[in-house]
Amino acid sequence: MTAPEKKEEQARPLDEARAILEEYLRRYFLQRDLEGTVALMSEHVHGVGITSRELALGKVEMRAMMGRQMRLVPDPIPYEMVRCIQQPVHGEGCGFFCELWLPMRRSPKPDRKCRIWLTAELKREEGVWLIQTLHVSEPDHSGNYFPLRLLSEGEEDINGKVQRELLEIVEQIMPGGVIGGYAEKDYPLYVANNRLLRMAGYDSYQQLEEHIGGLVINSIHPKDRAYVEETVAQALSKGDQYEIEYRMLRRDGSYFWVHDIGRKAVSASGRNVIISVLIDISEQVNIRKYLKQEAELDPLTGIYNRKAGTERIEQALKECPHYLFIMIDLDNFKQINDNYGHQQGDQALREFAGQLRAAFRRTDILGRLGGDEFAVFVADACDLPALEKKCGKLIADCEALMQARWPAAHAALSAGGVCSGRPCTFSELYRLADQVLYEVKNTSKGRCQIRFL
Numbered sequence: 001m002t003a004p005e006k007k008e009e010q011a012r013p014l015d016e017a018r019a020i021l022e023e024y025l026r027r028y029f030l031q032r033d034l035e036g037t038v039a040l041m042s043e044h045v046h047g048v049g050i051t052s053r054e055l056a057l058g059k060v061e062m063r064a065m066m067g068r069q070m071r072l073v074p075d076p077i078p079y080e081m082v083r084c085i086q087q088p089v090h091g092e093g094c095g096f097f098c099e100l101w102l103p104m105r106r107s108p109k110p111d112r113k114c115r116i117w118l119t120a121e122l123k124r125e126e127g128v129w130l131i132q133t134l135h136v137s138e139p140d141h142s143g144n145y146f147p148l149r150l151l152s153e154g155e156e157d158i159n160g161k162v163q164r165e166l167l168e169i170v171e172q173i174m175p176g177g178v179i180g181g182y183a184e185k186d187y188p189l190y191v192a193n194n195r196l197l198r199m200a201g202y203d204s205y206q207q208l209e210e211h212i213g214g215l216v217i218n219s220i221h222p223k224d225r226a227y228v229e230e231t232v233a234q235a236l237s238k239g240d241q242y243e244i245e246y247r248m249l250r251r252d253g254s255y256f257w258v259h260d261i262g263r264k265a266v267s268a269s270g271r272n273v274i275i276s277v278l279i280d281i282s283e284q285v286n287i288r289k290y291l292k293q294e295a296e297l298d299p300l301t302g303i304y305n306r307k308a309g310t311e312r313i314e315q316a317l318k319e320c321p322h323y324l325f326i327m328i329d330l331d332n333f334k335q336i337n338d339n340y341g342h343q344q345g346d347q348a349l350r351e352f353a354g355q356l357r358a359a360f361r362r363t364d365i366l367g368r369l370g371g372d373e374f375a376v377f378v379a380d381a382c383d384l385p386a387l388e389k390k391c392g393k394l395i396a397d398c399e400a401l402m403q404a405r406w407p408a409a410h411a412a413l414s415a416g417g418v419c420s421g422r423p424c425t426f427s428e429l430y431r432l433a434d435q436v437l438y439e440v441k442n443t444s445k446g447r448c449q450i451r452f453l
Contacts, residue, residue: 014086017094017122020129022081024120029077029102032070038063040131042123047134062134077102080113085259085279093123093132097176097279176258176279181216183236183264183272189214190273199280201251211251221247221255232262232274240264245281257285298368300346301353309367313377314426316365324381324450326391326417327433328356330372330398331445335409348406352398352413359394375433381419384450391415391448399446412446420453 020040027036038059046057047065056062084098098118119135177196181187189209200219202208212218220228224246235242241263247255262276296308304312317323330352337345349372356366356374365377381387395413402411416437418429432453440449 017129029079042130042132096120176277180273180275183274187216219249256282301368303353304367306369312365316379320379322381322421324378324419325429325433326376326415327437328374328415331412332410333372336406339408355397414440414445415448416440417450418453
C-alpha cells in the first residue's frame with residue numbers, strides 16, 4: 001500500500017464518523033426531527049446539555065431531554081460549523097470537538113450569533129457508527145463554559161452526588177485533558193486530570209509533577225516555549241481566553257501536538273491560575289504537513305516544484321547577504337524519451353534529482369522549474385571555488401549516468417548561474433541566470449558558467 005493510500009485508509013473511519021455527526025446536526029438543528037436524531041444514537045448514549053440540569057443517561061432520557069428542547073424551540077435553527085477537530089479514541093471510536101455559531105435568541109439584532117462547543121464521541125456498533133456521548137456548552141455572562149462553571153456552583157444549584165456524576169461524564173466526553181498552572185513565572189503546576197495524564201503517558205499526578213519539575217513550562221517543547229508565553233500573555237492582556245497550538249512532552253521523552261484552549265481563573269487560595277483544555281491534534285498536524293508537502297514537492301523528483309521553490313528563494317533573497325543561483329538544463333533530454341520511452345525519461349529525471357540532492361546541502365534550495373529545467377539556490381555562498389568544483393563534479397557524474405543508462409541519447413548537463421551580494425528580485429535573478437545558461441548552451445554545452453553581479 002502506498003503512503004497516500006495508507007493515509008486515505010486511516011482517514012476513512014474518521015470521515016464516516018464525521019458524516020454521521022453532520023447528519024445529527026442537520027436533523028437536530030434544521031429538521032427538528034426528534035426520532036431521526038435519536039436514531040443516530042447508541043442505546044447507552046449519555047450527554048450533558050448547556051444547563052447543569054440537562055443530564056441524560058441512555059437513549060430514553062436523551063429522547064425526553066431533546067423532546068423538551070424541541071417543544072421549547074420548534075422552529076429550525078440555522079447553524080454554522082466554524083471548525084471541527086477530530087481524532088481517534090480508544091476502542092475504535094472517534095472524538096469530535098466542534099465550534100458552532102447559532103442565531104442569538106431574543107436578540108433585537110437578527111444578525112447576532114452566539115458560540116457553542118459541541119463535544120461528541122462516536123463508536124461502531126455492529127458495523128454502524130452511533131453517537132455514544134454528547135456535551136454542549138456555551139459561555140455564560142462571565143464568559144465561562146459549563147464544565148468549568150459547574151466546579152464552582154453551590155449546593156443551592158446542584159447536590160454533591162449529581163455534581164460528581166456530571167463531572168465524571170464531562171471527563172469521559174471531553175476529547176482532551178485538563179491541565180492548570182499558576183499565572184506566575186514558568187506556570188507552577190496547579191492541577192491535571194486523569195485524561196491529561198493518559199494522553200501524556202503518566203501513571204499518576206505525582207509522576208507528571210516530578211517529570212516536569214513542578215512547572216508546566218517544562219512540559220512544552222523548548223522551541224515552542226517563548227512563542228507560547230508571548231501568545232498567552234498577549235491574549236490574556238486583552239481578555240480571559242486564548243487558543244494556541246504547540247508540542248507537549250510525553251513521559252517517554254517524545255512530543256505530541258496539542259490544541260490548547262485556556263482561561264484565566266482564581267484558585268481557592270486567591271492565586272491567579274490558567275486552566276487549559278488540551279486536545280491531541282498530532283494526526284491532524286501530520287496530515288497538514290503531508291498535504292503541504294504534497295502541494296510543495298514535484299511528484300516525479302521529490303524536490304520543490306516551481307511555485308514552492310520560487311517562494312523559498314524569494315524569502316531567502318531578503319535574508320542572505322551573499323548567494324549563488326544556478327539554472328540547470330539537461331541537454332538532449334528529448335532523445336531519452338524518443339529512444340527509450342517516456343518512462344525511462346521520467347527515471348532519468350528522478351536519478352538526476354537524486355544526484356542534485358547528494359551534491360548540495362539540505363539547507364540549499366533545489367527545485368524543478370519544469371520539464372528538464374532545474375534550479376539551485378545556495379545561501380551564504382562565500383567559497384565560490386568550492387561551489388564551482390561541486391558543479392563540475394555534478395556535470396561529470398550526470399554525464400557518466402546518462403552514458404551508462406541511456407547512451408544513444410548523448411544527454412549531458414549545462415548550467416549557468418549568478419553570484420551576488422546585492423538585493424535582487426527572483427524575476428531579475430531568473431532572467432540573469434537564464435542569459436548565462438543560454439550562452440553556455442549556444443557555445444559549448446556540458447559545462448557550468450557563473451557570473452558575478
